[in-house]
Amino acid sequence: MTQIKLFCPATIANLSCGFDVLGLCLDNAGDEMIVRKTEQKGVRITKIVGADLPLETEKNVSGVAALAMLEAYERDFESINFGFEIEIYKNIKAGSGIGSSAASSAGAVFGINELLGQPYSRKDLVQFAMQGEKLASGNAHADNVAPALLGGFTLVRSYAPLDIIRIDSPEELFATVVHPQIELKTSDARSVLKQTVSLKSAIMQWGNVGGLIAGLYTKDYDLIGRSLHDEIVEPLRSVLIPGFDLIKQTALENGALGSGISGSGPSIFALSRGKNTADQIAKAMSDVYENMNLPYEIHVSEINPDGVRIL
Structure with a gap:
């Protein structure tokens, strides 16, 4: 070959x-x-x-x-x-x-x-x-x-x-991702982060990481949702993303297990149980950016079990 x-x-x-x-x-x-x-x-x-x-x-x-x-x-x-x-x-x-x-x-x-x-x-x-x-x-x-x-x-x-x-991902887990058409460089998004965090915030974050991993292994969708909370990074980075708070609130109101910043942003993700809910979240997210007159792209996807693959 x-x-x-x-x-x-x-x-x-x-x-x-x-x-x-x-x-x-x-x-x-x-x-x-x-x-x-x-x-x-x-x-x-x-x-x-x-x-x-x-x-x-x-x-x-x-x-x-x-x-x-x-x-x-x-x-x-x-x-x-x-x-x-x-x-x-x-x-x-x-x-x-x-x-x-x-x-x-x-x-x-x-x-x-x-x-x-x-x-x-x-x-x-x-x-x-x-x-x-x-x-x-x-x-x-x-x-x-x-x-x-x-x-x-x-x-x-x-x-x-x-x-x-x-x-492995739970079978019914879907991701919805909306990308507002602005560019946010990873290096810039890292520059707003603090180098130290409080012990209280760290303890809360450790608990959420453990909860998310446990939820994935046990396919406990409610536990996955409760664990999708960022005490440390999201409060600092979310101000760089137009309409972040409204997009997240909208996703949760439309059935998302949880929502947050994808990578360093500006994309925002939501995880949900089932494609119908993921599609509903996509429509609601789209409406927010339509009302803001902000161009965007949106994806609804299963979790890819294989990674890079040969075409």
């Missing part, structure tokens, strides 16, 4: 209480990517459609992730005398808060790994994709790339050493 075409899914990170450690994989929103072997060594980005992003390998998240992987491969296994070309077809807008950079980073390392004969597991690939995230935001976080590669929900138990737990 010398060429592979991929679906690189969008993701929701943080999930209210799990800043930098929790994420989930969306099923019907994502990019496409073509990765092919070439005779020329190295990694080249030959085409990007749908976004104005750099073609230079060292300035593109997919290129940086791919280079990190190839460096490790030559150290772990053997030197290679060929290279790779990458074409990216962007459907996830940069700065949308649903893992645009993670989709590109995850897709690149997954595709190259396939063409090399799968020397690395999907979990192994996370550490390479994180280097793309470091380029994008200044921080090598895994809460988007882990679900993009592994599917379902993921918990980053530790970054040093990297320890990721994948969790």
Whole structure:
């Protein structure tokens, strides 16, 4: 096999209480990517459609992730005398808060790994994709790339050493995500955060993270809903997102289990039980932004159990 075409899914990170450690994989929103072997060594980005992003390998998240992987491969296994070309077809807008950079980073390392004969597991690939995230935001976080590669929900138990737990989604769980058409850079959203938190807030957050994980394992939708509360980050970031409080209130009034900021924003997510409720929430969210005359995109999705997949 010398060429592979991929679906690189969008993701929701943080999930209210799990800043930098929790994420989930969306099923019907994502990019496409073509990765092919070439005779020329190295990694080249030959085409990007749908976004104005750099073609230079060292300035593109997919290129940086791919280079990190190839460096490790030559150290772990053997030197290679060929290279790779990458074409990216962007459907996830940069700065949308649903893992645009993670989709590109995850897709690149997954595709190259396939063409090399799968020397690395999907979990192994996370550490390479994180280097793309470091380029994008200044921080090598895994809460988007882990679900993009592994599917379902993921918990980053530790970054040093990297320890990721994948969790199956309850069957009836759906996500609704609305993206107001403004760009909010991850680096800017991080700049508003405090470096210290009160013990009271930390205790509340620990309880919610534990409750959410327990709710996912036991398929307790009410517990999932009670746990989708952010005591630390959301109060600081929500002021950057137009209509956030009204969107969240509207989602909850229309049956959402919980709602919050997707990643660093400006997208807002809601989790619900059943597609009908998710669709109803989407309609209500849309009405809010229609009334505000603010352009938006909206997605209703099951939880993707597989992550990046071959098309």
